[in-house]
Amino acid sequence: MAVQQVIAGIRQEKGLTQQQMAESLYVTRQAVSRWETGESKPTVDMCKLIAATYGVPVAELLEMPEELGWCQSCGMPFFKDEDHGTEADGSPSEDYCSWCYKDGHWIGCPTQDEMIERSAPYMAEGTEMSTEEAVSFLGALYPTLKRWQA
Incomplete structure (x- = not known):
């Protein structure tokens, strides 16, 4: 699901206005509006x-691609059968x-x-993220993956 739909869904599920959500996140109401319309995306x-x-x-x-599935160690999407270990x-x-x-x-x-040190440069190379953003992204993602929950 696109991040704009997720944010709008969270806000509506919690019964918040854009202004209330903005205040809780220390951003402007316009920022929340731009996220929900897809005009911009929140940072990692x-x-x-x-x-x-x-x-x-x-x-x-x-925006992890749920339909593809992804590695529960490094977060890489499974594009083809050969990607599986x-x-x-x-x-x-x-x-x-x-x-x-x-x-x-x-x-x-x-x-x-x-x-993270091994994967971040590859993620940055394959996306519009900087290496620092990729490090932050992976730092947020990895604790949710099976390998790192043990």
């Missing part, structure tokens, strides 16, 4: 604040990509910080 850090303020998963605000018996992993998981074992990056 603002998405984190919205998620924390209103108790919604940050992944909803970061493998379990110990050689079967495809439902949750983890081939860059993170092979034959039932993790491949490198034993900590979240190491994974």
